[in-house]
Amino acid sequence: MDDGRRSLEEIERIALGRQSITLSLAEKNAVAKAHAFLCKAIEQRRRIYGVTTGYGPLATTDVDPKQSALLQQNLVYHLCSGVGEPLSHRHARAMMVARLASLVRGHSGANPVLVERLQAWLEVDLVPEVPSRGTVGASGDLTPLAHLARALSGEGRVSLREGSWIDSGEAHQQLGWKPLLLQGKDAIALVNGTSTTAGIAALNATAAQRALKLSTLLVLLYAELLEGHREAFHPAIGELRPHPGQQQLHHWLWSLSEDSAALTPWQRVPTSLPDMHNGIEQHRPLPQDAYTLRCAPQALGAVWDVVEQHAQTVRIELEAVTDNPLLLADDDLILHGGNFFGQQLAFASDSLNNALIQMALYSERRIARITDPLKNKGLPAFMQPLDTGLHSGFMGAQVSATALVAELRSHAMPASIQSIPTNADNQDIVPLGTIAARRASTSLEQLYQVLAIETLVLAQGAELKNAHLLSHASRMLCAWVREYAPPLKKDRPLSEEIAKVATALADPDEVAPLMALLSSAH
Known part of the structure; x- marks a missing residue:
């Protein structure tokens, strides 16, 4: 350019x-x-x-x-x-x-x-x-x-x-x-x-944006499998709490769910209370869902705000001169300063890392609920439809997701506050941004592994429960994952399939059809 x-x-x-x-x-x-x-x-x-x-x-x-x-x-x-x-x-x-x-x-x-x-x-x-x-x-x-x-x-x-x-x-x-x-x-x-930090952070930025968009698609499919209330996605809710990320998530989820027959539809005119002989009527259906469904715009919207803030910091850094001394030929100036000090990227990378860990945690909680027969609206335990007990389905994969989140949490300590003087106290403060960016990159790798497990689990659930009622977006997601892994009928090793799906999810070209779903959301 x-x-x-x-x-x-x-x-x-x-x-x-x-x-x-x-x-x-x-x-x-x-x-x-x-x-x-x-x-x-x-x-x-x-x-x-x-x-x-x-x-x-x-x-x-x-x-x-x-x-x-x-x-x-x-x-x-x-x-x-x-x-x-x-x-x-x-x-x-x-x-x-x-x-x-x-x-x-x-x-x-x-x-x-x-x-x-x-x-x-x-x-x-x-x-x-x-x-x-x-x-x-x-x-x-x-x-x-x-x-x-x-x-x-x-x-x-x-x-x-x-x-x-x-x-x-x-x-x-x-x-x-x-x-x-x-x-x-x-x-x-x-x-x-700051070019090592900036280069890694640039790749983190695009990977984090895609991970958030993939999580949005997974949330929609998850909500459909659990017959969630579409009402929670209504854009008017976001208008009353106008964080840009939350509003974006309301827009995506409301638009993408428009053609879904699997969600509990929103009714503009609320239902009336029945006649109650004793003043109360117990054991009625819950009018609201668990937070993994109901608070999706708020949870992922907050992540999107952090992801976008990080991306903007990286954009500015990539347009900057991070050097010393600086030459200004037109003004005949040579200026000595500190544009090489990478504090902005350090803070941004640490903030991104926290958001990535939260996104992985949120995915793991969705996996846990959808594989639990006491909570998953009639789906089989661990998505194993054949001889459950003899076969365990995604039980091991769900444990792996939990382990990944636990490891991510152990890496949550910010790098940007760990300054140690060095260089004969010439560098008496240091930002440690490269460590922060590398750590966020590692978190992204593990996040995509968690998302891969969730993708496999939810695709299996879709095939077990009224797939024809799902939104176009969810049907596209399920068709996409089947290009990389077949349905799970009898127990088999899943490690290679999880790795294959995680690699595909992280590849911008491989997931382009899925990203297009969000771009076209009206």
Whole structure:
């Protein structure tokens, strides 16, 4: 896009290797202008942090510009101290996209050759081996981004087209490229930003939005199987409590349930009380449902608000320059500040994590009620219709959902409040946003596993109970899941099927028909 703005959906598709990234002429010109300004400032022997000085508490040392390449190399070397399993392929690509998005704003001073090479790496699907742990997110994601810088320089290991790890030098030879020589401000421009956090958070944002929409479809099917009262979805209820998320959920659920014959219909004119000889009439049907049905707009609406707030924070970050120092060529300014400090993403990721855990809990509670023969309106125990007792149906899967929620709860402690001073007290406060974003990513993976279990359970329930009465949306959902798993008649191992459905639910292309249901809700 000419203004440099790329949607979260575009970022995701690029990270997944399903779309190329293109740079506008304006972006290329901005990069070239900032680099020319930097080169002129270096020629003037201006004191520029990390370019003509040492780093962190060692910035008291002035460095001759002739030592530029060695200074940049040593920055990369001392920061390549990450540990733990590598970032996933998609997270590494998302990190690269996010860094590129920052550099092309034209205030970092990176060499245009570096920007072009980053774009080329994405195009051929070459990603660095980046240890996932070791960054506090204070001067940006120094450690993981340094491993990217090292790989661009022809060192460390890389993966080409999701193949095995190979030496970066070998990959360069295969591609006919020369490794980059980082100099000027190239290394610090690469590492001094929030791009690892932002890249992971961008993928979290789209995945969370889809999870919420899937939960909405599951709630509708759940309510239909339990013959819930459609009245609870009425949009007028949301108008009187105008949180945007709640109003959105009322709109979706009311619209999608319009053609359902399985729900208890709303009656504009309420029924009258019968004649009562003793002043009371007991054992009447409940006029309202349990909260997993009745409070769906409120519960999921609150989640949607958090999901959207997180997404907006990520959008802003992806349009930002998270660097230090900042170059403003038009004003002949070099400003030293703290745009690399990732507090916004840290808070947003922690908030998202809480909402994801609540969504998983809500799903688990729906699974528990619908598999309980005392509460599920005539459905068999654990959805096992054949020789119940000899066969146990989804009993084990329901326990797995409970275990997943328990584990998610144990990971609920916010990362953003765990600041520990480091770097000789230069970084005396740190946001730990990368940890928060990685944790939210893990929560999303487990949430999708819970949703997969619920999807399998509810689809089975639909086939056992008047499927022809269901809404069009619920029938579509049931048909969709049957493309990945057959009905459960006799007990069989479900682990692989749960994993298969969870993977499909998390894939934007696989669930596109389901997402279209909500987009078309009038």
